[in-house]
Amino acid sequence: MALKAILLPGAKGRSAMGYKEYELTMPVQAYESEEKLRSLIQRKSKLGSFSYTILKKSLDARRKSRIEWRLRVGVVSPELKGGEEPRPVRLNPERRRRGAPVVVVGTGPAGIFAALYLLRAGYEVTLLERGDSVEGRRAAIQSFESGGAFSSLNNYSFGEGGAGTFSDGKLSSRTKNISAERNFIFDALVEAGAPEEIRYMTHPHVGSDVLFGVTQQLRAMIEAEGGRVLFRRQANDLVIKAGRVTGVKFLGRDGMAGGALDAGRLLFACGHSAHETYRMLLRRGVPFRVKNSAIGFRAEHPQELINEAQWGQAHLPGVKAAEYRLTAQTSSGLGVYSFCMCPGGVVVPAAAYAGTNIVNGMSNYARDGRFANAAVVVGLNLPELLGREVEAAEALDWVTEREHFFYQTAAGYRAPAMPIREFMKPSSAGSAFAGKGMQQGSERSAAEYQSSYPLGLVETDLRESLPAPIIGALQEGLAEFVRKLGGYENGLLLGLESKSSAPIQVERDPAHLTAGYSNLYVAGEGGGWSGGIVSSAADGLRVAQAIVAADG
C-alpha cells in the first residue's frame, strides 16, 4: 500500500478516525499536482479534514477521446464514521543468534532479498557473485558497446544486481499470494532510492538509470546488516562430506583467488543464464526436470507508432510512453505473446557467454527513447517439439545451440533482423531448422533500419532461424497482433530472444528444499520457480523464510 499521505494540520488522534476508499478518475492532463488530487477527493468525499493514501493508479486508454487516470485512494478522516485502514502485511523476522552461516550464490533479486531477510533474522550471510560490483559491470558493458571485448563476467546477465539491473525495471508480477513478500521488496527498493510511486502504480517500473543507484544502496543495506559480498567469485562445485553438503567451492575470476566457504545452508540464486553452474549441479546429482519455456524474437517499433495506436496521438502530456501487451492463440495450439515490453527503451545485446548472440530490452525511468521494444515469443514444450523425452542438460544444450547459431549467422554480436511485414510472408525456402544457416542479406546500421540496437544489424531471413512449428506460430501470432495493434507490421524483428523463462526447474519439497537434500536450495529464475524481478525476489524470500522456519 502506498504511504503517500498528507496529514492536515489539526487532524485528530487515530482513535477518532474513520476510513473509506474512493474510486476516482481524472483526465491525464489534470493530474499535475497534489492539490488537484486533494481537491478532487474533497469534492467526491465532501470531507473538510482528511489525509489520503494512493492505493492504485492506472491509465485507462480504452476510449482514445478521453484517456484518464483511474485512482483508488484510502482516506482517513475524523469526519468519517467507522471503517478501518487496512494494515499491510509485513515480513519481520525475529532477529536472534542463529546457527551455521548461509552462503548465497548470486546477487540478483533472489539472492539479494534472501540475503537481506536472513541477515535481519540474525544469520551470518556471505554472497558470492561471479561478476563485478555494478560500477565495474556498467564500465564493462559500456566498453563492449563501444567496440571493446565481450566479458563473460560482466554483461546484461551477469554481475551485481543480476539480469534485471540494466533492464526496464518493470516490477509487475502475476505471481499469486505474495503480498507480504511484495511489501518487503518494495519497502527495501524505496529505501534504496526507487520512486515511492512503485507502491501504487498498476505497472510500476524503476528504469535502468535509477536501478543502478538502487543496486548500490541494496549492497550498502546488506553490508550494514553485517553481510559480506564477494565479487569475482564464481561458485563451481559443492563441498560434500559424509553425503552432506557442507560448503561451496569457488573460482576466483579476474585476479581473485579461488577457495571454498563452509555453509550450514547453501542457496543457489544464479539466474537462468548460469548454465555451467546448473551443469555442475546436474553432475552432482541435483534433480532438475525440463519445463515449458518460450523462444522467439524482439519486436521494435518507433515509440510514436505505439503511442498513436494506443492513444490516438503521438504524445500524451503527463504520461511517459504507451505500453502494450498482446497475446494470440494459434491453430497449432501454441500460444504467442509479447513480453517484457520496454517503452521508450533500447534493444540490448544480452549474451551471457562469448560466442552466443541474444537480445533483450531496457529503458530509463523517463522512458523517453525514440523506440519501443518487446519480446514476441512462442510457448516452448521441448519434448513435444522434438517428439521425445528430453533430459535437463539437453534442454540447456538446445537453447545454447540456438544462441550459438545466431552468433555464427551474424558473425558476432550484431543482431540478425528482419522487418515484421517480411517475416509474416510465407517462407519460400521452407523453415525447417536444419542448422544450414539463415539467408543473410546486407549489414545495416541501426539508423537505416530504424532500430536502437547499439551494435548494428544483419539483415537476415529469420524464418530460417527456428524450427518450423515455432516460425509458423509466430507468423500466425503476429498476424493477430497486427489486427489488435494497428501499424504493428511496420516494426522490426531482432533475434534471438531466448531468456523469457528458464527451460529447467529444480525439484523441491514443500519446504523449498532441493529434493533429496537437507540444506541445499535453488531459488529464483534459474531454479525455474519464478520469472521476472519481483517473482524472483519473492522466491528468494520464500526460501529464506523456509530456512528460518527449518532452523526453528
Ligand SMILES: Cc1cc2nc3c(=O)[nH]c(=O)nc-3n(C[C@H](O)[C@H](O)[C@H](O)COP(=O)(O)OP(=O)(O)OC[C@H]3O[C@@H](n4cnc5c(N)ncnc54)[C@H](O)[C@@H]3O)c2cc1C
Ligand atoms: C536485459 C534484461 C531486461 C529485463 N527486464 C526485466 C524487467 O523489466 N522486469 C522484470 O521483472 N524482469 C526483467 N528481466 C528478467 C529479470 O531480470 C530476471 O527475471 C531476474 O533478474 C531473475 O532474478 P534472479 O535473482 O533469479 O537471477 P539473476 O537476476 O539472473 O541473478 C543471478 C546472479 O547470479 C550471478 N551468478 C551466476 N552464476 C554464478 C556463480 N556460479 N557464482 C556466483 N555468481 C553467479 C550472476 O552474475 C547474477 O548476478 C530482464 C532481464 C534482462 C536480461
